Amino acid sequence: xxxTLLTVGKTEDKYILEGIEKYLKRLKHYIKFELIEIPELKKxxxxxxxxxxxxxxEMIAKHLNHSDYLVLLxxxxxxxxxxxxxxxxxxxxxASVQNLVFIVGGPxxxxxxxxxxAHDKLSLSKMTFSHQMVRxxxxxxxxxxxxxLKGEPYHHE
Numbered sequence: 388x389x390x391t392l393l394t395v396g397k398t399e400d401k402y403i404l405e406g407i408e409k410y411l412k413r414l415k416h417y418i419k420f421e422l423i424e425i426p427e428l429k430k431x432x433x434x435x436x437x438x439x440x441x442x443x444x445e446m447i448a449k450h451l452n453h454s455d456y457l458v459l460l461x462x463x464x465x466x467x468x469x470x471x472x473x474x475x476x477x478x479x480x481x482a483s484v485q486n487l488v489f490i491v492g493g494p495x496x497x498x499x500x501x502x503x504x505a506h507d508k509l510s511l512s513k514m515t516f517s518h519q520m521v522r523x524x525x526x527x528x529x530x531x532x533x534x535x536l537k538g539e540p541y542h543h544e
Contacts, residue, residue, distance in 0.1 A: 388479060389419040389486045390529060393450055394522055395443050395493040396427040403519050410526045417533035422522070423450055427493070436495040444498035447490060456484045457505045460491050460525060462515065464508030469542060472509075472528055473535035491521050 398404055407422070414420045425446045431439055451457065456479060467475060479487050489509075490501070502508075511524055534541035 388484055389421065391421045391423060391450075391455075391486060391488045392491070392522065392525060393423045393425065393447060393488060394491040394518065395425050395447070396518055397424050398519050398522055400519055403523050406523045407526055410523070410530045413530050414526070414533070417530075417537070420526075420529065422526070425450070437498075439493060440495050440498040441500075443493045444500050447492075447501065451488065451504075452486065455486045455488045457501075458487065458489045458507045458509055459497055459501060459505045460489055460511065460521060461497060461508045462510055462513075464510040466510050466513070469528060469531050470535060470544065473532035475509075476529070476532045477536055489525065491518055491525070494518070 398407060411420060411422065425443070428434070428439055428442055434442070476487075490497070490505075492501070497505075511521060511528070516524065531542050
């Protein structure tokens with residue numbers, strides 16, 4: 388199984404980039420993981436929130452295949468503990484999901500087309516985090532999930 392994290396916008400803060408690199412290196416031992424950054428929209432002042440979400444959805448769709456299992460990282464999604472997230476990942480591997488794609492949308496969330504296409508919606512927290520931090524937190528949680536599945540001592544319950 389391949390895991391892809393698709394994000395709108397770049398990660399700019401050096402300390403976040405260093406954290407992401409740290410966990411991407413660690414993940415190589417467990418799974419193929421790809422981080423795809425889609426450029427932020429330019430000249431958005433004349434666009435409504437819905438128009439921005441629609442344009443972002445078009446850009447996101449270019450990176451998706453029909454066979455992808457799509458999960459939106461959305462504040463209204465299901466919240467899972469790290470143990471339950473590990474179980475979620477394990478179930479996708481057992482179900483022979485080839486490409487598990489998680490998406491972090493733009494500042495206004497997701498267009499309805501992506502909500503309809505998604506198989507699941509997960510929330511990292513009831514709190515709001517910057518889109519840059521979400522990337523780091525999510526990648527660390529993927530790493531944590533695989534250490535849980537392998538019975539390694541990284542996670543303490």
